[in-house]
Amino acid sequence: MKSDKKTLESAYKKYNRPEYLSTDPLEFVHFYPELPDREIVALLAASLAYGRVALIRRSISLVLDILGPRPAEFLAACSDSDLPNLFEGFCHRFCKADHLAALFRAVKRLNQEYGSLEQAYAQGVSPDHEHVMPSMAAFYDLMIKAGLEGAGHLVPDPSKGSACKRMNLFLRWIVREDDVDPGGWTCVHPRQLIVPMDVHMGRICRSLKLTGRKQNDLKTALEASRAFGRICPEDPVRYDFALTRISMAEPELFM
Missing domain, CATH: 1.10.1670 (Endonuclease Iii, domain 2)
Known part of the structure; x- marks a missing residue:
């Protein structure tokens, strides 16, 4: 080729084309028309996007069944102490209930402080950036301050030099908009994606x-x-x- x-x-x-989405965890993101829900589902689905596709889809489904049809509202009403119990027994390869609880604790607090994950991410964005690594690093720092510590591998530290594949997947899904990528964010330009x-x-x-x-x-x-x-x-x-x-x-x- x-x-x-x-x-x-x-x-x-x-x-x-949409008919190929059944082979990708991105399909779940399309089930949520409201942006506050979509960005949470996209972050979850991308974070769990490792391993066999069937296992990935099963794990995402299990979590979404708990979060319900309006994940943003569900998390806003959920106390930090309740989060680990919600996912008790969950296991997706290296990911356990405590990892998910830390991820959603950070998401919940960022939504409370900034109004949305997009507004939190936008704090580190500049149109002068060649690519998203500086803004991704700033977002990671915000997530750590918001309680991400304990999420393990779910959200990578950009300073360590890895490709940050799953975060770049999340950004592709939530920034681009076409027949496959649902988009929604405007704070990042597609030309900055990796x-x-x-x-x-x-x-x-x-x-x-x-x-x-x-x-x-x-x-x-x-x-x-x-x-x-x-x-x-x-x-x-x-x-x-x-x-x-x-x-x-x-x-x-x-x-």
């Missing part, structure tokens, strides 16, 4: 000659994002969903 704009646009038109880099996307990007790096770290994610940015300057992660779907449907293209 080539990495020119014509080929990537062809893949986008074929695979960036490709959600993992082993799978690293293999795709190397096959497309978008990076020569072997590690699937932050440097590789930035290198690939800049390469995509030369093809689509205003929306470098435009092809992310389509490429992951095509790699499953036509893996021979990336051999």
Whole structure:
């Protein structure tokens, strides 16, 4: 497969379609039309997006059944001391009830202080930033101050140099808006987004000659994002969903 704009646009038109959402945790985000609920569900779904798809979907469903149809209202009415008991017995690989409780404690407090997760995130945003890493780091610091300590691996510390794949996935979902990504946030411009880099996307990007790096770290994610940015300057992660779907449907293209 080539990495020119014509080929990537062809893949986008074929695979960036709602009917492929059943293979992605992003599908759950589409069930919540109100932005206060959607941003919470997106953060949850992205945070749990590791492991087998069937297990990811099961775990997200279990949590959403507890949070109910209006997660933002549910968390606002829930005391901090109640949170660990709500998810008692929950286990998603390394994630346990206490991790979820810490995540939602931080979410609840940020909503109380700033009015929404978007307004909290916006505190670290600048149009002069090349990409979202500075704002992501500022958001992480706010979450720590709001009680994230104890959430373990669910929200990564951007200062440690990892690709922060799941946070970049969350931002793609909540910032971009098309047939697949529901969007909602306006504080970040799509041109600042970073490709959600993992082993799978690293293999795709190397096959497309978008990076020569072997590690699937932050440097590789930035290198690939800049390469995509030369093809689509205003929306470098435009092809992310389509490429992951095509790699499953036509893996021979990336051999």
